[in-house]
Amino acid sequence: MAEILTGGQMMALERAAMARGAAESGVLMDAAGRAVFDTIFETWPELHAAPQRAVVLCGPGNNGGDGYVIARLLREWGWEVEVLAFGAPGDGAADAARNAARWHDMGGASRALDGGALEEALPGAALCIDALFGTGARALSGDLAAWVDRLNVLAAAEGALKIVAVDLPSGVSADSGKAPGGAVAADLTVSFHRAKLGHYLADGPAAAGALRDCPIGLPDDPCADAVMRIAPPTAADLLKTSGHKYDYGHALILAGPPGQGGAARMAARGALRIGAGLVTVACPQRAVYENAAQLDAIMLRGIDGPSGFEELLEDARLSALCLGPGLGLGAITAQLVRVALEAGRPTVLDADALTRFSREAERLFDMAHPDCVLTPHEGEFARLFPDLAEEMRDAATETSRADALRKAADRAGCTVLLKGPATLIASPGGDCRLHSALYDEAAPWLATAGAGDVLSGFITGLLARGFAPLDAASNAVWLHTACARNFGPGLIAEDLPEQLPAVFRTL
Numbered sequence: 066m067a068e069i070l071t072g073g074q075m076m077a078l079e080r081a082a083m084a085r086g087a088a089e090s091g092v093l094m095d096a097a098g099r100a101v102f103d104t105i106f107e108t109w110p111e112l113h114a115a116p117q118r119a120v121v122l123c124g125p126g127n128n129g130g131d132g133y134v135i136a137r138l139l140r141e142w143g144w145e146v147e148v149l150a151f152g153a154p155g156d157g158a159a160d161a162a163r164n165a166a167r168w169h170d171m172g173g174a175s176r177a178l179d180g181g182a183l184e185e186a187l188p189g190a191a192l193c194i195d196a197l198f199g200t201g202a203r204a205l206s207g208d209l210a211a212w213v214d215r216l217n218v219l220a221a222a223e224g225a226l227k228i229v230a231v232d233l234p235s236g237v238s239a240d241s242g243k244a245p246g247g248a249v250a251a252d253l254t255v256s257f258h259r260a261k262l263g264h265y266l267a268d269g270p271a272a273a274g275a276l277r278d279c280p281i282g283l284p285d286d287p288c289a290d291a292v293m294r295i296a297p298p299t300a301a302d303l304l305k306t307s308g309h310k311y312d313y314g315h316a317l318i319l320a321g322p323p324g325q326g327g328a329a330r331m332a333a334r335g336a337l338r339i340g341a342g343l344v345t346v347a348c349p350q351r352a353v354y355e356n357a358a359q360l361d362a363i364m365l366r367g368i369d370g371p372s373g374f375e376e377l378l379e380d381a382r383l384s385a386l387c388l389g390p391g392l393g394l395g396a397i398t399a400q401l402v403r404v405a406l407e408a409g410r411p412t413v414l415d416a417d418a419l420t421r422f423s424r425e426a427e428r429l430f431d432m433a434h435p436d437c438v439l440t441p442h443e444g445e446f447a448r449l450f451p452d453l454a455e456e457m458r459d460a461a462t463e464t465s466r467a468d469a470l471r472k473a474a475d476r477a478g479c480t481v482l483l484k485g486p487a488t489l490i491a492s493p494g495g496d497c498r499l500h501s502a503l504y505d506e507a508a509p510w511l512a513t514a515g516a517g518d519v520l521s522g523f524i525t526g527l528l529a530r531g532f533a534p535l536d537a538a539s540n541a542v543w544l545h546t547a548c549a550r551n552f553g554p555g556l557i558a559e560d561l562p563e564q565l566p567a568v569f570r571t572l
């Protein structure tokens with residue numbers, strides 16, 4: 066799993082490496098500039114063969130320093146380059162000052178950035194390099210916000226002009242991805258060493274365009290409290306070899322009243338396909354006929370309310386529970402959740418099981434235990450954690466989705482998975498992981514009715530097989546997107562479990 070860093074974590078890594086002589090800041094800056102230069106030509110090979118005109122926007126910090134390196138490399142490659150500078154490199158940006166001086170010494174063209182300079186310089190240019198701000202960015206305001214806005218308008222009018230952001234699109238917070246004052250709308254963002262949270266959260270993905278992450282010679286030092294990017298599970302981890310069906314656990318999915326069983330059945334199908342040895346759907350007696358008509362490999366039990374559920378749970382082989390999909394919002398749902406949580410078994414709570422506790426979230430959190438996984442979408446999250454959702458959304462706070470989710474997991478006392486194009490999963494104590502369905506891994510067709518129910522089933526199936534909550538949720542979310550991408554557009558939720566065998570074969 067790769068780390069995704071905040072600006073502060075990135076700076077701390079650089080400082081630690083430099084302090085012990087494992088990196089040198091001027092060398093890093095040269096490598097950063099070179100990485101952008103190379104990535105531009107890898108992305109658009111036609112620009113490599115035919116040097117044209119480039120405009121480089123340089124800020125006053127080290128991001129601007131990278132810009133001066135890129136300006137020099139482009140000019141040496143035969144490009145006509147003009148720098149538009151927002152201030153001169155100041156204190157704490159010695160390498161940037163050195164590279165700015167080198168640019169001026171080689172006779173490089175430069176003038177102050179303002180609206181008029183943009184209007185003159187951009188028309189007819191093939192490239193605009195955004196090296197205004199990187200990990201040190203604050204929200205844009207005043208003239209600068211207006212100029213960046215103008216830049217985006219001019220770039221949209223100049224069809225062929227490509228905007229390349231250095232490290233981050235200027236205006237986007239490296240930590241939260243928020244850009245309350247607007248941001249450069251890039252075609253390509255080249256990030257250094259590790260991707261930053263801002264590339265995946267809030268306004269970041271839309272501003273970044275495509276994302277490439279390049280090494281710049283920093284050692285692979287671990288960063289203890291970083292958000293981890295979820296990697297593909299290994300076949301050894303996931304695949305059945307041999308054994309008795311009870312060795313692979315028994316997942317129990319609760320279904321709701323007649324006419325609402327589809328969601329639970331899809332979750333059950335997901336649990337079965339992901340490898341739970343046995344899967345049972347338990348439903349009210351009056352919904353048995355409906356479910357029986359639709360289930361084959363999945364077993365079915367009619368139960369009489371919470372007491373019937375309690376009786377069923379006397380079977381200790383039921384190794385994971387799933388409550389929520391299609392369960393209904395009546396009082397009985399709260400009672401069923403209480404019975405499930407008192408049983409102390411690994412449990413997924415989703416959909417109606419979460420919404421039912423909207424006005425009494427504390428009661429849910431009191432009952433929840435560390436083997437639970439809550440899987441809210443944005444709206445369900447906001448109903449359970451209204452204050453955290455507000456902080457997360459509020460452009461004036463630097464609270465990121467990851468910060469908010471870590472607090473949510475601590476408050477709930479269990480693993481919480483917040484769905485989205487970047488799905489985040491946090492467990493109490495600070496572990497936080499991110500799964501990206503953005504950029505090259507996008508699967509917009511996954512936003513289809515019932516997809517969340519299947520995800521709950523995937524997690525339940527893995528919990529039943531003995532995966533720890535954070536790992537069950539991580540593997541499930543990765544496989545869920547992989548199934549969607551494997552199927553492609555036209556996907557409906559029922560297709561997702563049926564893609565698992567093909568996805569397993571690729572691992």
Ligand SMILES: NC(=O)C1=CN([C@@H]2O[C@H](COP(=O)(O)OP(=O)(O)OC[C@H]3O[C@@H](n4cnc5c(N)ncnc54)[C@H](O)[C@@H]3O)[C@@H](O)[C@H]2O)[C@@H](O)CC1
Nearest residue numbers: 090093094097126127128198199200201202203204205232
């Ligand atoms: N050794 C290093 O530190 C390296 C740094 N690198 C680059 O340096 C960047 C980080 O450099 P810095 O820490 O100097 O930070 P930045 O260059 O991102 O920005 C800091 C400067 O911009 C100003 N600023 C930020 N937002 C502003 C706003 N909205 N309006 C007006 N002024 C604003 C700040 O006052 C400060 O002067 C990275 O993103 C990366 O591009 C790379 O060269 C690799 C090596």
Ligand SMILES: [K+]
Nearest residue numbers: 195198231233
């Ligand atoms: K930038």
